[in-house]
Amino acid sequence: MSQAINDDELRPTQTEGFKVGEKKTLDEYNQLDANDESLQRWKALLGIAPNAAAATGPKLVIHSxxxxxxxxxxxxxxxxxDGSQDELEALKKNPxxxxxxxDYNIAISFSVGSDVLSGLKYLHVVKRTGVTVDKLEEMIGSYGPRPEPYTKRFITEEAPSxxxxxxxTNxxxxxxxxxxGTVYTDFTWSFKLAKDWA
Known part of the structure; x- marks a missing residue:
């Protein structure tokens, strides 16, 4: 049986009636209602400092x-x-x-290098012997540029036994x-369940 996971299996759930807001650049966010205190607090949560210089670097880098x-x-x-393409390919072969x-949580470490990224979602599909055994869809949220990486942890799950x-192999x-609908990263990896951690 094929272990391939097709694009349709990784489509995020759509909320009926939800409309995506207009995307803005960092400069546009800086110009928004400088006298609005609640907006200033929201921008601070996203890491947008007043009169912040334009950020540089890739929009999103997933470290681990x-x-x-x-x-x-x-x-x-x-x-x-965040390694080489060869290292990413090895993930499929080295579970x-x-x-x-x-009980475990999936966690990702990532950096935002330019622009504010909004409405980020994490999706994964797990197959074993060609059969889908798990699907996870979690909101990551909205993040602004900053030098330090962010970490996002998802819901606690229990590994089968x-x-x-x-x-x-999963x-x-x-x-x-x-x-x-912008895809920032898409990769395949694998894991095996065992009686103890290796």
Whole structure:
């Protein structure tokens, strides 16, 4: 059976009646209602300082994806995502080893280098032996440029357990997309369930 995860499986849920707001540049946000205190607080939450200089760099860089669990050595197992194309290709062939039955959170570390990114969503589909076994869709939110990376943690899930769960490799396709449908990253990785962390 094919382990390929097609684009249709990674389409975000649409909220009926929701209309995406007009995108603005950092300069446009800086010019918005300088006398509006609540807007100033909102802009500060996004990291938009008054009269901030234009940010540079890629709009979004994903540094790592982690499966965090209190039982994991060091609290998590991670994959590095800001490496070379060869390193990204190796993710498909070298699965993470995850202990069966544990509670865990998916967490991503990322940087925003230019512009305010709004309505970011995290999506992933997990297949084992060609059958979809999990789908996660989580709102990441809106973020402004800053030098330090952000970390976003998602809901706590429980890893399956038992001989059947341990019997194959789980192939995961992950995508980060915004309200406009712009795809910022799309990659495939894998993990295996085992009796203990490796």
């Amino acid at each position: 994806l982690s499966m965090e669990s209190s039982s994991a050595p060091g609290g998590k197992v991670s994959i590095k995502l 993470l080893i995850v202990k069966e039955g544990v 038992g001989m059947l769960a341990r019997s194959g 192939v995961v396709r992950t995508r980060i997309i915004d309200d406009d």
